[in-house]
Amino acid sequence: xxxxxxxxxxxxxxxxxxxxxxxxxxxxxxxxxxxxxxxxxxxxxxxxxxxxxxxxxxxxxxxxxxxxxxxxxxxxxxxxxxxxxxxxxxxxxxxxxxxxxxxxxxxxxxx
Amino acid sequence: xxxxxxxxxxxxxxxxxxxxxxxxxxxxxxxxxxxxxxxxxxxxxxxxxxxxxxxxxxxxxxxxxxxxxxxxxxxxxxxxxxxxxxxxxxxxxxxxxxxxxxxxxxxxxxxx
Numbered sequence: 001x002x003x004x005x006x007x008x009x010x011x012x013x014x015x016x017x018x019x020x021x022x023x024x025x026x027x028x029x030x031x032x033x034x035x036x037x038x039x040x041x042x043x044x045x046x047x048x049x050x051x052x053x054x055x056x057x058x059x060x061x062x063x064x065x066x067x068x069x070x071x072x073x074x075x076x077x078x079x080x081x082x083x084x085x086x087x088x089x090x091x092x093x094x095x096x097x098x099x100x101x102x103x104x105x106x107x108x109x110x111x
Numbered sequence: 112x113x114x115x116x117x118x119x120x121x122x123x124x125x126x127x128x129x130x131x132x133x134x135x136x137x138x139x140x141x142x143x144x145x146x147x148x149x150x151x152x153x154x155x156x157x158x159x160x161x162x163x164x165x166x167x168x169x170x171x172x173x174x175x176x177x178x179x180x181x182x183x184x185x186x187x188x189x190x191x192x193x194x195x196x197x198x199x200x201x202x203x204x205x206x207x208x209x210x211x212x213x214x215x216x217x218x219x220x221x222x223x
Contacts, residue, residue, distance in 0.1 A: 004153075006153070009151070034211075041199075041201075041216045041217045042201070042214040042215060042216050042217060043154075043201070043214050044214075045211050045212070045213075048211065088153055088154065090154075097142065097159070097161055097207075098144070098156055098159055098169065099156070099212065100156075101146075101153040101154040101155070101156075102153050103151070103152055103153040104152070104153045106151075
């Protein structure tokens with residue numbers, strides 16, 4: 001059974017700190033890994049990763065995939081209160097036409 | 112404005128009643144999905160549809176039913192057979208490439 005596990009489940013830091021969120025996965029035929037941010041209701045797309053070792057970057061957020069060790073990390077530098085959200089990791093399997101989501105990491109940034 | 116709409120935002124029902132959640136998209140996406148989210152948990156797939164008049168069960172389909180009569184619409188019925196229906200329900204759509212799913216604002220269902 002395909003599995004996606006995120007850690008930590010919850011994280012509280014101070015504004016300005018740097019955080020690293022983890023996502024490990026077990027799928028039979030990996031195609032892509034996606035990161036989403038969910039602030040209040042609808043998750044919004046952050047990154048899609050398909051190749052190992054290539055960092056994707058968007059402002060203070062970056063992500064990288066390790067297909068040998070089967071994990072991805074999402075880094076947020078110089079955190080702001082607006083980064084407070086649930087961060088979801090999802091994996092797509094070849095030909096499956098669906099995503100398998102992890103439990104999410106609830107990130108809280110205190111001023 | 113292109114996007115996905117879900118209605119209503121909040122829904123209250125008595126135990127034993129069926130209830131239908133609406134999901135409409137005008138993104139011309141072929142694929143549509145229904146997820147359930149419980150507190151402290153990620154998204155769990157209920158049903159998905161790749162094309163009109165066809166749909167597949169997800170990981171937690173028991174107690175739910177769907178239809179896909181039109182490309183734009185993918186309603187979800189929560190039946191009385193669903194043992195624990197109180198949850199936040201999210202609808203999503205994507206192209207056949209899947210990699211970027213667009214989500215609706217969700218419906219919070221409370222059954223008492």
